[in-house]
Amino acid sequence: MAFSDVREYTHLTDDEVEAIGRELDEIRAEIEADxxxxxxxxxxxxxxxxxxxxxAGRITLFASFFPPAWLLGTVMLGSAKILENMEIGHNTMHGQWDxxxxxxxxxxxxxxxxxQPAEQWKHSHNYIHHQFTNVLGHDNDIGYGILRMSRDQKWTPYNLGQPVYNFLLAAFFEYGVALHDLDIEAIRKGKKDPKLLKKQLKQIGxxxxxxAFKDYLMYPALTGPFFLHTLSANFTANIMRNFWSYMIIFCGHFPDGAVHFTEEELEDETRAEWYLRQMLGSANFEGSKFLHVMSGQLGYQIEHHLFPDLPSNRYAAISVKVRDICKRYDIPYTTGPLYKQYGQTLRTIMKLSLPNRRTEDNPAPISPRESRRLRDDERPLRRSELGKWSGASA
Amino acid sequence: MTDPLVDRSTALSRLRKLGTALTTPLSPDDYLALINPLWSQRELRGRVEKVVPETENAATLVIRPGWGWSFDHAPGQYIGIGVEIDGRFHWRSYSLSSVPLVEGNTVSITVKAMPEGFLSDHLVNGLEPGTIVRLATPQGDFVVPDPPPEKMLMLVGGSGITPIMSILRTLDRRGSLPDVVLAYSARNRDDMMFLDELSELADRADQLTFIPRFTDDEGMMTVEQLDDVCHDWMARETWACGPAPMLDAFSDHYRRLGREDHLHVERFTLAVADSEAGGGTVTFGVGGPTAEVDGATTLLEAGEKAGVNMLFGCRMGICHTCDVPLASGRVRDLRSGAEHGEPGEYIQTCISVAAGDCTLSL
Known part of the structure; x- marks a missing residue:
């Protein structure tokens, strides 16, 4: 179920919540100075x-007709794309290196x-997702507008197809991300400014x-007679990156233990409560140093959500301190091996393709309150550490 | 200034376009710089070739610029130099002391270590040959027309000699050195940069009258002494470069006597005029954090105070590293007092203050 106040979920007093906030502020100040x-x-x-x-990957693929070279080139190119998207691009756009x-x-x-154009990503991700993390109706990352990821989201027969949508989303994740900032829901409700929509579509186009020109025409053409071999290699590299980034991102907020919140949580939320929501709404995974680099340190999702703009190479050290805080205040710190975290996520996707009455773990429904999305001027100010983003004028 | 080679050659610019299609979203330079750090013009850069001591606390840096650099700066102009210290880039501006187009493929700046200037000290004492630095294109209107005026006076204090050096060397090299009086002050003989070169030039060229002055013994030159130093100064075009109090004093003097049109001044600090801008609420990025700022706090300072990581360079309005588009509202340029209010117009945050409420696109 979703929570309308982070403190409903914990046993903490106001003073304790503020004390946690101060400790986290100190961690931030320490890293910033260092x-x-x-x-x-x-x-x-x-x-x-x-x-x-x-x-090296591009060069190797000049021999793409030779299967081992095809494989090697594809893996190198796919890994390069993963590194670029996760450890470099995502983190740089957060302002971690500003x-x-x-x-x-x-x-x-x-x-x-x-x-996805960087400008739109900075809005949909740095602002919407990081500010309104796991708040139903605000955070479009809950299922990306395609999947039902919370029992509090309404079930419709459309959701029966979730296993299929999930597979397609994973395979073509980069296109799902590309359309993310359009806010499909707003378009469906006719609330989207057509001028902005046109501008965004052009940018995406x-x-x-x-x-596509680069991966599916230029490089294949350069390899001459091996056009199709190189094309398939590049396509595979992109798909490889798509599956990987999809999995890492879905492990951030959907494994068991990461909770969702209702809009009421946002009202009068203090900075310390925001911290607490980030901790309760995110999930880590464990693994080797290599795994963490390849996932842009998002195995430290909790730390990343607490400090989205601190350098990613610091998250491992920060996590020791955050775990300690969680232990002392008896706050859940969700983590586990990657296969387990993704397994739970996948199970939730399958399960929620059915209506709540068909599945167990059916909590008492929270009383439906008059709910509407807050207008922009009613929303709390974004946190300055979220990096730069573009607004409606973008 | 002419365009870099790539912009002049259609073949090269086509090649670059093709390369960009292959490296998008990066540029070919991002890959070429892996082979040679100078093979990139995304950010102008250069390699420090030599550090030549000039005095005990001043040195000339000879820098080989990378791709995209044009060597035909006007003598007297300055460049920005960005140096990485403990992971961060810090920028300062220094006058070029080299002669345009003749020193092979290098440019040089002469830097004096300032007592509290950690960057100038690093440049003089901490920069190893081989270091890669960032550069900003030559700028500035402290230049001498070609052909130069027939009679010139140069009033110089301390490290203000660097742009003058570039001017004198260029005029000498071109054989067009006119009648020049150079009144140059430094604390003492050891502290005076280019003393030998200037003495040698004055011996060789009759047109140059070199009047060194050592302020430890003789005190600073005052405006009253101008007639004694150079009796026909009223008949000369004057170029002045040095500490702010000296420049202020001479500017006033020239203005009083109606000669301000004949005085060219180079300042190395931002002279902030009394601002009439009322300040206002500044929004950093549409929907972003806001701050109430007064009419004397620059938008850059206000942004930093509000916790926004803003790009900056020289912090004195010359390098344009800090430029951001204005989304709405009006800002005022602290130096000129000019107001800017075109939506989408790029403004320099380091020398702009809010003239009422405004929003920056970040």
Whole structure:
């Protein structure tokens, strides 16, 4: 069930919630004061590695007719795309590296190797998702407008197809993400400003065109007679990246233990309560250092949601302190191995394709309150640490 | 200034376009820079080739710029230099002391370590040859027309000598050195940059009258002494560069005597005029954080205070690193007092204040 106040879920007093907030603020201040050369070295090393990997993959695919080369090139290219999207692009657009004052690695102008324009991502993700994390009706990441991910979302016969939609979303995740900021729900209700819609569609079209031109025409054409081999390799690399990023992202908020909230939570929410909502609404996964790099450190989803704009290479160390806070205040800290976290997510997707009455774990429905989406001016101000994003004028 | 090579050659620009289609969303330069850091013009950059000590606390940096650089700056102009210290880029501006187009493929700036200037100290004492730095294109209107006026006076204090050096070297090289009086003050002999070169030039070229002054012994030059230093100063075009109090004093003096049109001044600090801008509520990014700011706080400072990570460079209105588009409202340029209010217009946040409520697109 969804909670209308984070404290309903915990046993904490107001003072304790504020004390947690102060501790987390201290962690942030500590890291901010300590950012320096080692952090820059980390990100420039990853960027260099990623670009070399991409170049090596493209070059290897000139021999794409030779199956081992096809496989090797595809894996290198797919890994490069994963690194770029997860550890580099996602984190840079959050403003994690803005402190370096380097225009080449800055949230204001980073563009990533996927179909969604960075500008729209910064709105739909940095603002909407990170500000309104797990709040039903606000956070479009709950099922991406395609899947029913909470028992509090209304069931319709459409949801019977969830297993199929889920597979398609995973395979073509980059296109799902590309359309994410359009706000399908607003379009369906006729509330979308047509001018803005047109502008966004054009932006997406341009980006999709450039990406497709590169992967599905230019590089295959350069390899001459092996056009189709290279085309299939590039397609596979993109699909590989899609499945991976889908899985990592779905493990962030849907494993058991990560809770959803209703709109009432947003009313008069303090900074400390916002922190608490981020902790309760996110889920980590465990794994090797390599796994964490390949997932953009989103295995530290809880830490990322607490401090979206602190350098990702710091999340591992931050997690030790956050776990400690959770232990001392007896707050759940959701984590587990990746297969388990994704398994739970997948189970929820399957289960919620059926109406609540057909499945167990049916909590007493919360009384339907008069619910409408808050107008923009009623919403709390976004947190400044969410990085830059573009608004309706974008 | 002419365009970089790539913009001039259609073949090269076609090649670049093709390359960009292959590397999108990055540019070919992002990959080429992996091979040679200078092979990128996304951000202008250069490699420090030599650090030549000039005095105990000043040094000339000889820099080889990378792709996209044009060497035909006007003598007297300055460049921005961005240096990475502990992971962050810090920017300052320095006058070029090199002669345009002749020093091979390098440019040079001369930097004096300032007592509290951690960056200038780093440039003089901490920069190893081979270091890659970022550069900003030459700018500034502290230049001498070609051909130069027949009679010139140069009033120089301390490190203000660097743009003058570039001007003198260029005029000398072109054989067009006119009648120049150079009144140059420094604390003492050891502190005076380019003393030997200037003495040598004055010996060789009769047109140059070099009047060094050591302020430890003789005190600072005052406006009253101008007639003694250069009796026909009223007949000369004057270029002045040095500490702000000196420039203020001479500017006033020239204005009083109606000669302000014949004085060219280079300042290295942002002279903030009394602002009439009322301030207002500034919104950083549509729907973003807001801040109440007065008419004297720059938008950059206000943004930083509000916790917004804003790009910045020189913080004095020259490098345009901090430019952002204005979404709505009006801002005022602190230097000129000019107001800007076109939606979408790029404004420099480091020298702009709010003239009423305004919103920046971030």
């Amino acid at each position: 950012r320096g050369q080692a952090d820059r070295d980390y990100v420039t090393r990853i960027i260099t590695l990623q670009r070399r990997l991409a170049a 402190w370096m004052n380097d225009p080449e690695i800055h949230s204001s102008n980073w563009e990533w190797d996927t179909t 341009d980006k999709v065109g450039k990406q």
